[in-house]
Amino acid sequence: MNLKTYLPGDTSSAGQPITLGVMGGGQLGRMFVQAAQAMGYTTAVLDPDPASPAGLISHHHIKTPYADEAGLAQLAQRCDAITTEFENVPAPALLALAAQRTVAPSAACVAVAQDRVKEKAHFTDCAAISGVSPAPHAVITTDAMLAAVPADLLPGILKTARMGYDGKGQARVTTREELAAAWDAMDKVPCVLEKMLRLRAECSVIVARGADGATVSFPVQKNTHHDGILALTEVFEGALDPALAQRAQASTVAIADHLRYVGVLCVEYFVVESATGALDLVVNEMAPRPHNSGHYTQNACDISQFEAQVRALAGLPLPAPRQHSPAIMVNLLGDLWFEPNAVRTQRTERATSPPWAQVLALPGTHLHLYGKLNARPGRKMGHLNITASTVAHVRETTAKVLALLGLPAMGA
Numbered sequence: 001m002n003l004k005t006y007l008p009g010d011t012s013s014a015g016q017p018i019t020l021g022v023m024g025g026g027q028l029g030r031m032f033v034q035a036a037q038a039m040g041y042t043t044a045v046l047d048p049d050p051a052s053p054a055g056l057i058s059h060h061h062i063k064t065p066y067a068d069e070a071g072l073a074q075l076a077q078r079c080d081a082i083t084t085e086f087e088n089v090p091a092p093a094l095l096a097l098a099a100q101r102t103v104a105p106s107a108a109c110v111a112v113a114q115d116r117v118k119e120k121a122h123f124t125d126c127a128a129i130s131g132v133s134p135a136p137h138a139v140i141t142t143d144a145m146l147a148a149v150p151a152d153l154l155p156g157i158l159k160t161a162r163m164g165y166d167g168k169g170q171a172r173v174t175t176r177e178e179l180a181a182a183w184d185a186m187d188k189v190p191c192v193l194e195k196m197l198r199l200r201a202e203c204s205v206i207v208a209r210g211a212d213g214a215t216v217s218f219p220v221q222k223n224t225h226h227d228g229i230l231a232l233t234e235v236f237e238g239a240l241d242p243a244l245a246q247r248a249q250a251s252t253v254a255i256a257d258h259l260r261y262v263g264v265l266c267v268e269y270f271v272v273e274s275a276t277g278a279l280d281l282v283v284n285e286m287a288p289r290p291h292n293s294g295h296y297t298q299n300a301c302d303i304s305q306f307e308a309q310v311r312a313l314a315g316l317p318l319p320a321p322r323q324h325s326p327a328i329m330v331n332l333l334g335d336l337w338f339e340p341n342a343v344r345t346q347r348t349e350r351a352t353s354p355p356w357a358q359v360l361a362l363p364g365t366h367l368h369l370y371g372k373l374n375a376r377p378g379r380k381m382g383h384l385n386i387t388a389s390t391v392a393h394v395r396e397t398t399a400k401v402l403a404l405l406g407l408p409a410m411g412a
């Protein structure tokens with residue numbers, strides 16, 4: 001990776017303003033575009049959806065499929081440096097762009113993150129340095145491998161090697177019969193069977209690594225999922241055991257270093273109880289981009305994960321981020337648009353806006369909506385970052401927000 005620097009406000013050799021591009025126009029692309037534009041960059045987005053959240057606000061929006069040669073050529077022509085906002089971007093597309101422009105993270109790094117088999121192998125390789133291993137697991141690509149699965153991996157979770165997100169492409173299985181049926185139902189695509197662990201907590205770490213190898217870490221986030229989707233992230237002293245948090249940070253830096261990663265990387269961890277009753281860490285998966293669990297950085301840190309992504313891509317300095325406020329992030333799913341305060345199963349068909357005026361009347365609430373035109377249950381529409389000067393206050397405000405939105409109370 002070269003050490004090229006693209007200063008905001010400069011012009012490129014072709015005489016056009018320095019332009020940063022992103023593959024994918026979802027909410028993560030939108031927040032990258034917002035951070036880049038705030039710093040004075042021109043932006044370009046490639047996403048086939050004419051109403052994509054990032055496409056709607058970018059200077060340029062190329063509306064072709066991700067593997068479309070003409071679209072990729074146009075993106076390369078427009079941009080000086082290009083990143084991605086999702087891991088399922090076709091690797092050949094990133095390679096084609098990298099032949100002409102700075103691309104970070106690299107196609108090779110994205111390829112590891114988009115395949116659970118490669119990802120787990122990478123984590124296992126890193127375990128000697130990082131001290132954190134993945135869950136016990138077996139790769140299943142043939143009937144013979146299915147038959148050879150060790151009994152102690154059951155009960156387990158069968159996960160497709162590719163294209164899974166928000167708990168999709170997963171089946172919980174208890175017996176060999178259920179396992180075989182689940183793999184059949186997945187059309188026998190390559191899978192990983194993971195032992196079902198008793199999770200005490202979940203956490204994640206975001207790091208940003210520059211082309212010079214310098215790496216900075218954001219604080220460790222404690223995450224709560226509902227139905228396989230992130231619901232809440234808490235980041236403040238006392239949310240997690242400090243020794244575990246330190247190990248998670250060190251492990252994430254090792255995982256990024258070992259890949260010679262450039263850009264923002266998020267690694268998710270499980271906190272489990274070991275045989276001796278002590279708490280231990282297990283590494284789950286990684287995302288080669290900013291992550292939903294890092295959204296609190298927008299309002300609680302002096303540099304957000306999106307600004308870090310811009311800086312890493314543009315070759316700008318990456319000072320260590322500082323969290324200045326305790327924070328809680330609440331995800332806003334489309335369910336909230338269907339009858340405020342209704343429990344999910346009783347929602348009405350008519351979409352209405354959640355009670356924003358009441359929510360925003362509470363001090364320290366920061367609303368981020370992604371500009372998605374249609375609310376659908378389970379669809380990520382936005383998030384709320386809640387900050388305060390003390391942990392007690394941030395928890396108190398969050399409790400009020402959750403009640404206003406009709407969401408389950410924390411710890412419920």
Ligand code: ATP
Nearest residue numbers: 135157164165166167168194195196197225228285
């Ligand atoms: P993401 O939206 O984060 O990409 P994903 O669909 O890729 O999610 P995972 O993160 O692997 O899937 O799993 C989703 C959730 O399911 C985890 O956050 C965790 O709550 C639970 N889970 C996954 N694997 C295990 C396991 N081995 N043992 C217990 N719970 C698990």
Ligand code: MG
Nearest residue numbers: 166268284285
């Ligand atoms: Mg996950």
